Amino acid sequence: MQEKEMLRIERLTKIYPGGVLANYEVSFSVNQGEIHALVGGNGAGKSTLMKCLFGIEEITSGQIFLEGKEVCFSSSQDAIDHGIGMVQQNMMLVPSFTVAENLVLGMEPHKGIFIDKKKCIEDTEKISQRYNLKVDAKKRVRDISVGMKQKLEILKAMYRNAKVIILDEPTAVLAPQETEVLFQQLRKLRENGFTIIFISHKLGEVKALCDRLTVLKGGRAVGTYNVADVTEKDISRAMIGQDIAVSYEKNVGNLGEVLLRVDNLRYKDYFGAQKLKNVSFSLKTGEILGIAGIEGNGQLEILNILTGNLKADRGRVFFRGKDITGRKIRYIRDCGIAHVPEDRAYNGSAMDMSLRDNFIAPALKKFVGFMGLLNRKKIDSYCNKCVAEYQIVSHSLNAPIKSLSGGNVQKCIVAREFTNDAECIVLNQPTRGVDIGAMKFIHNKILEMRSLRKSMLLLSSDLSELQSLSDRIIVIYEGTIVGVIENVAETSEEELGLYMLGLRKDSDDKLMNI
Ligand SMILES: Nc1ncnc2c1ncn2[C@@H]1O[C@H](COP(=O)(O)OP(=O)(O)OP(=O)(O)O)[C@@H](O)[C@H]1O
Numbered sequence: 358m359q360e361k362e363m364l365r366i367e368r369l370t371k372i373y374p375g376g377v378l379a380n381y382e383v384s385f386s387v388n389q390g391e392i393h394a395l396v397g398g399n400g401a402g403k404s405t406l407m408k409c410l411f412g413i414e415e416i417t418s419g420q421i422f423l424e425g426k427e428v429c430f431s432s433s434q435d436a437i438d439h440g441i442g443m444v445q446q447n448m449m450l451v452p453s454f455t456v457a458e459n460l461v462l463g464m465e466p467h468k469g470i471f472i473d474k475k476k477c478i479e480d481t482e483k484i485s486q487r488y489n490l491k492v493d494a495k496k497r498v499r500d501i502s503v504g505m506k507q508k509l510e511i512l513k514a515m516y517r518n519a520k521v522i523i524l525d526e527p528t529a530v531l532a533p534q535e536t537e538v539l540f541q542q543l544r545k546l547r548e549n550g551f552t553i554i555f556i557s558h559k560l561g562e563v564k565a566l567c568d569r570l571t572v573l574k575g576g577r578a579v580g581t582y583n584v585a586d587v588t589e590k591d592i593s594r595a596m597i598g599q600d601i602a603v604s605y606e607k608n609v610g611n612l613g614e615v616l617l618r619v620d621n622l623r624y625k626d627y628f629g630a631q632k633l634k635n636v637s638f639s640l641k642t643g644e645i646l647g648i649a650g651i652e653g654n655g656q657l658e659i660l661n662i663l664t665g666n667l668k669a670d671r672g673r674v675f676f677r678g679k680d681i682t683g684r685k686i687r688y689i690r691d692c693g694i695a696h697v698p699e700d701r702a703y704n705g706s707a708m709d710m711s712l713r714d715n716f717i718a719p720a721l722k723k724f725v726g727f728m729g730l731l732n733r734k735k736i737d738s739y740c741n742k743c744v745a746e747y748q749i750v751s752h753s754l755n756a757p758i759k760s761l762s763g764g765n766v767q768k769c770i771v772a773r774e775f776t777n778d779a780e781c782i783v784l785n786q787p788t789r790g791v792d793i794g795a796m797k798f799i800h801n802k803i804l805e806m807r808s809l810r811k812s813m814l815l816l817s818s819d820l821s822e823l824q825s826l827s828d829r830i831i832v833i834y835e836g837t838i839v840g841v842i843e844n845v846a847e848t849s850e851e852e853l854g855l856y857m858l859g860l861r862k863d864s865d866d867k868l869m870n871i
């Protein structure tokens with residue numbers, strides 16, 4: 358079959374105000390009905406390129422051709438009118454609106470002068486069925502899972518008649534099972550002739566899903582390849598310029614005393630669902646305790662209670678023997694519990710504030726000098742050290758953190774939380790959205806912290822990450838700890854999966870002594 362070119366980008370250059378060169382003379386093309394991957398390290402320019410294509414960012418020079426015709430979009434509405442849809446790295450839904458309201462936003466069906474609410478819901482249900490992307494039309498977006506938010510974003514594009522759908526790291530926020538569902542749906546869309554551009558740091562996903570891929574490096578396109586012709590190693594070499602070894606040096610550490618103890622935590626959510634049922638466990642000094650579980654089984658609630666973001670209905674939390682149950686976030690932080698939250702854009706950072714302010718915000722006291730003034734020199738030397746050590750790509754400490762690429766924001770938060778002398782670090786998806794090099798770096802940092810006798814609670818949807826780092830893994834299912842794996846090296850993803858799906862449970866005796 359003759360391939361039909363859907364989209365061509367020709368020598369596209371994007372320089373941000375302030376002089377950041379994000380894309381330089383990038384050229385590549387995407388065929389109709391293919392899933393085309395865009396890969397590259399953090400800050401390589403993937404999101405920028407796609408924002409240019411979607412009319413959110415103005416291109417500095419270069420051309421875009423859609424079905425052979427040159428186009429120039431002045432806004433995302435313009436791009437949408439031409440059949441392009443984009444699901445951005447930070448989703449753009451309105452949390453207080455319902456699914457149906459978000460779907461039709463800006464093009465609401467009317468009955469006279471009023472919005473036809475019934476038709477909104479009908480339209481949502483119809484399109485959801487047609488593309489087999491199931492969503493609850495009447496639920497508010499703030500109450501639905503990330504997986505459903507993503508489906509809604511895709512449906513939004515379909516509702517606006519998109520022919521080309523851009524997905525910027527759609528799987529970063531998904532559990533492995535949800536990723537598989539998303540892939541099935543994307544394959545179906547491909548069969549129906551849709552063209553998909555897929556951004557991901559997970560090369561296994563690129564191999565499993567995509568037809569071709571284009572590699573960006575330092576804002577330039579390095580090359581376009583048939584996925585079948587290259588290995589994951591080839592791709593990472595093209596991205597980074599060197600091989601990345603993925604093994605870790607993990608020394609055998611002796612676990613110390615109990616540092617953190619959680620006793621009989623119970624929690625019922627706003628809707629009356631019992632999210633936690635008598636959860637008890639201990640974290641020892643120098644230990645990495647992994648938590649495995651399918652999203653929504655209570656793991657997030659545990660972390661939120663520990664870090665003061667949520668109040669338990671019953672139960673106690675002890676840190677170094679001291680009762681810290683129900684204490685505020687600041688108090689818990691000052692006790693020595695750091696937190697890398699799951700959602701870097703909303704909880705982890707203040708997106709409009711500068712890189713510098715984000716670095717120092719949780720530990721301002723450390724930087725107060727003579728006469729109670731902030732010691733600017735000390736601040737800058739601390740920030741510069743973090744930027745250098747964590748290889749954060751940014752042009753200035755004054756830049757608002759939202760001008761950093763997604764992976765670089767993640768690196769900032771990790772750098773900040775790892776450098777504030779906490780005894781215990783609560784890590785939720787610590788490597789979400791970072792490239793393979795940065796992932797390895799963060800993994801080694803976690804192990805380095807462990808050799809410094811720090812304790813970590815690690816939540817990750819990446820089972821191989823959990824397995825390679827944790828000393829023990831507890832598995833949570835429907836608000837109860839159903840398994841504890843002491844010999845982590847010998848477990849398998851299949852075994853973990855059995856616990857995660859509620860098909861296996863350890864004896865009560867064993868579960869009493871975690
Ligand atoms: N609004 C902005 N203002 C200034 N510079 C920006 C802005 N947005 C992005 N940049 C810079 O442009 C470069 C490319 O960023 P981009 O977000 O496109 O990277 P990316 O490949 O998507 O990375 P990641 O994998 O981390 O998401 C980075 O150096 C980033 O700091």
Ligand SMILES: [Mg+2]
Nearest residue numbers: 404446762763
């Ligand atoms: Mg990006």
